[in-house]
Structure formats: C-alpha cells, structure tokens
Amino acid sequence: MPSGLVALLDDVAAITKLAAASLDDVAAATGKAGSKAMGVILDDAAVTPRYVTGFTPDRELPIIGRIALGSIRNKLLILLPAALLMSAFAPWLITPLLMLGGCYLCFEGAEKVFEAIFGHHGEEDVAAAPTDAATVEKTTVSGAIRTDLILSAEIMAIALADVATSSIVTQAIVLALVSLAITAGVYGAVGLIVKMDDVGLHLAKRDAAATQAIGRTLVTGMPIVMRVLAIVGTAAMVWVGGGIIVHGLEGFGITGPAHIAHAFSAAGARVPAIGDVTSWIANAVFSGIVGLAVGGVIVAGIHLIAKLRGGGGPVSP
Template sequence: MATGLIALLDDVAGIAKLAAASLDDVAGAAGKAGAKAAGVVVDDTAVTPSYVVGLTPERELPIIWKIALGSARNKLLLLLPAALLLSAFAPWAITPILMLGGLYLCFEGAEKVWEAVSGASHETEAAPVTDPVALEKERVSGAIRTDLILSAEIMAIALAEVGNLPLLTQAIALAAVGLAITVVVYGVVGILVKMDDIGLHLARRAEPLRSIGDGLVRMMPVVFRIIATVGTAAMIWVGGGIIVHGLEQLGWPQPAHMIEALAGTAASLSSAGSAVIHWVVTATASGILGLVAGIALAGIVHMIAKARH
C-alpha cells in the first residue's frame, strides 16, 4: 500500500512538473510573440481613436467596446483556427506568409512617411452621414475590417515564435497573445480618447485642477501625433526585421549577417551600453531596409493604379 501511494505521489509530482513546464513554455512563447508584435500593436493603438472622431463623447467607450469584441472574435474565432491549421498541415508556408505581412507593414509605413513628407493622403474622404446610428455601425464595421488585417499580422508573428511547440501549447499561447493584446490596445485607446473629456472636466474646477485640465486638453493632440509617429517607425522596423529574418530562413542570410556585423562592430566601440547600441543599430538597419522595401512596393502599387486609370 505504501509503495503504491509513493508511486501515485511520484506520478502526481511528475504531472505537476509537466504542467508547470507547459505553463512556462506558454508564458515564454507568449511574451516573445507579444514583444515581436509591438510594432503592429502601437500602430493599432494609433489608428483606433480615429474611429470615434466626430461622435458624441458618451458613445466613444461603447464604440471602442464593440470594436474590441470584434477584434477578439477576429483573433480567436477566425485567425487562431487558421493559424493552427497552417502550423499542422503547412508549416513551410509560415515564413513566406510572415514575409508578405512584413512587406505589408513596410508598405503601410512608407505610405504614412510619404503622407507626412508631402502633406498628401491616400485615404479618400468618407461621405457625410447624418444618421448617428448608421455612422456608428459604419465606423465599427470599418474598424473591425482594419483590425482583421492587423490581427492577422499579430497572429502570424506569434505563430512564427511558437511554431516549434506542441499544438495545444501553440493554441494556448496564441489565444493568450491575442487576448492580452486586445485588452492592452483597447484599454489604452479607451483611456486616451477620454483624456480630453477628463481635461475639460478639470478645467471647470478651481486651481490647481484647472491648470491640469488645460494642460491635458492641450497635450492630447501632441500625444496622438507622437503615438502615430512611433507606430509608423515601429511598423517599418518590425516589417524590415521580418523580411531580414525570413530571407535568412529561406537561404539568403547575407542581409542578416551584414546587419549583425554592423551592430557588433558598433557595440564593440562602447564599453558601456553595448547591448543597447547593438539593438539600436539592428533596429535602425532593419528599419532602413524596411523603408526601402516599402517605398519600392508603394511605387509599384501606385504605378499599377495609374495604369488602371
């Protein structure tokens, strides 16, 4: 009896260790995937507030909540099963698909850089909508469609990080990344879009709350511009890094080796902060490559558009 009990306890301890190891794998993979998706996350955060512009303040948070639910459905009900099927039956396609996503990020980033430099915009003005209910539905459906593209890139980046793990661990990690990013993005967006209302509320109070409120109202447009700029830079950097890494996996390691050699040389010139310098040089070089790729792709797209017209 004692021997059987000891064996049972050993089995329980072994199962507990396996469970703990699996949780560690999930947490580690989710953390890496979330970090790699940072560029898309920042851009998503920068884009979403535009969908509540022109709507009444009391409808801002309900609309963001609807968009967040749509984003969660995109990730968990559409993209997660597709990612698992891809991992199970066509793992060879993950790198090419990820590189296409990286090219898309570079293209979008290059378009935004061009808009900032030229003052032009490749987006068309929407027709005015007098019905607020119709306007809200239009904004929510448009935001969810845009989120599907960004979420697909997030899940592709995450899948590339967890593709070597067991299928169940992949599913849990991808679901964790999808939910965590949805909560973070739309939680931050909800706070940002209400900061000006908070500022206006404080501005009606006595000093020093009035000064704080005035400062918030003046600061929020600057904050949104900073977020948009950081999001654009992050898209180009992440997209360029994806392309470099994908080329290395497909048998063209020269760009990755050149960037690594450049970053290593720059880091060796500094006795302090070498790791930071290595990261900055790597990110900058990946960003330059991504910007070149994005400009080239944007040029091709615009040439095709002109030919069609």
C-alpha cells in the first residue's frame, strides 16, 4: 500500500509538472503572439477615442463599453471559430490572409500619411445625418464594431500564425487569451485616455497648488498625447504591415526583401552599446519603407479607380 501511494504521488507530481509546463507554454505563446500584434493594437487604441468625439462626457464610457463588448463578440464568436477551422482544414490560407491583412494595414497607414501631407481631398458627406442622440450613438457604435472586426481579424491572424504548429487546444486557449487581454488592454486604456481631461478639470479645481498644476497639465497635455498616439499608431501600421509582407514573401520563396531587412538589422546591430535597439529600429525603418511603398501603390490604385468611375475622391474601406 505505501509503495502504491508513493507511485500515485509520483504520478500526480508528474502530471502537475506537465500541466505547469503546458501553462508556461501557453503563457509564453500568448505573450509572443500579443507582442507581434502590437502595431494593430496601437492603431486600435489610436482610432477608438475618435468615436466618442462630440458626445457628452456621461456617454463616453458607456459607448466605449459597448464597443468593447462588440469587440469581444467579434473575436470569440466569429473570428476564433473561423481561425480554428482554418488552422485545422486549410492552414495554407494563414500566410496569404496574413499578407492580405498586412496590405490593408499598409493602405490605412499610407492613406493617413498622404492625407497629413497633402490634405483630405474627398468630398464631404452631405447626406442628412440623424439628429437623435440615441440614433447617432447606435450608428457610431455599429461603425466602430465593424472597424474593430477588421483590426481584430488581423490580430487573430498574427496570433494564429505564431501558434500554427501547436495543438488545436493550445491554439484555442492562446487565441482566447490574446483576444481577452488585448480587448481589456485597448479599451481600458482608451477609457482612461478619454476621461483624463475630466480628471484634469477636477484636479484643477482643488485647493492645493500642486494638484491644480497637475490638473492643468493633464487638460493641456491630453490633446498632445492624442496626436502622438495617432502618429505612433500610423507608424506602427506601416512598419507592421510592411514586416508582415516581407516575411510572407520569404515564405513563398521571394527572399530579396528579407535579405535586405536582415542587412538593415545587421548594420544597426554594429552600433556599440545599443546594438539591439538600433537593430530593431533599422529593421522597422526598412519594414516601414516597404509598407509605405505597398500602401502608396494601393492608395494610388484606389484613387485611379475612383477617378475612372467619376468619383474624383479617395475611396476608403
């Protein structure tokens, strides 16, 4: 009996170690997959605050909450099952879809860069807009959730590509954890950002001079933070999209761009003391160049199609 008990305890210990190792693998895969989707996450965080512009402060957090719930539904009820089915029955689709998403990121980033440089030349929408606040809010939330579906699809594709060789159970757990973590992180941060000016106004009314100074700094600084966040989000779209395309082409045997990217990274790595940082920057710069080039071609093509159709203005997805 004692020997049987010892054997049982050994089995329990082995199972516990195996489970712990599996959890470690899942945690590592989740972190890695989430970090690779950072460009899309930054863009999501940069875009979302625009959806509460023009609404009263008491409706800002409820709107963000509704968009976040829609994002969860997008990821868990639509994209997660689709990703698992694709991984099980058509894994060869992962890289092409990832590259397609990369092209979309490049297009979005390039369009924002060109609009910042040359201005927006599209015709303003003069159609009668709904004036009822509830209708406007419903329309805004619906549009935000549709946009989130595109960004979430790219996040899920990036995460899936990173765990494509894992078991279907690991894939499901990692994708679900990435979905929940990214949604909570993005919309939690957005909620803090959009309410930070209200916090600043509250602090500016306090009696203490230091508290007032902090409040005024928040009020005057948040517009700057929003502009910086938009710039970082645009840059992230371009370099992440370009990097996805470079790696995808390498997977299809077109290795020229990847070799150039490696050369950029190697040149940056030669900088003393900060070689890792400059290597990453050099690689991001090359990926950004590729992303701008690809996005510029797509933007030019869409403008040309619009002109041929008689629209005269850019076409946005």
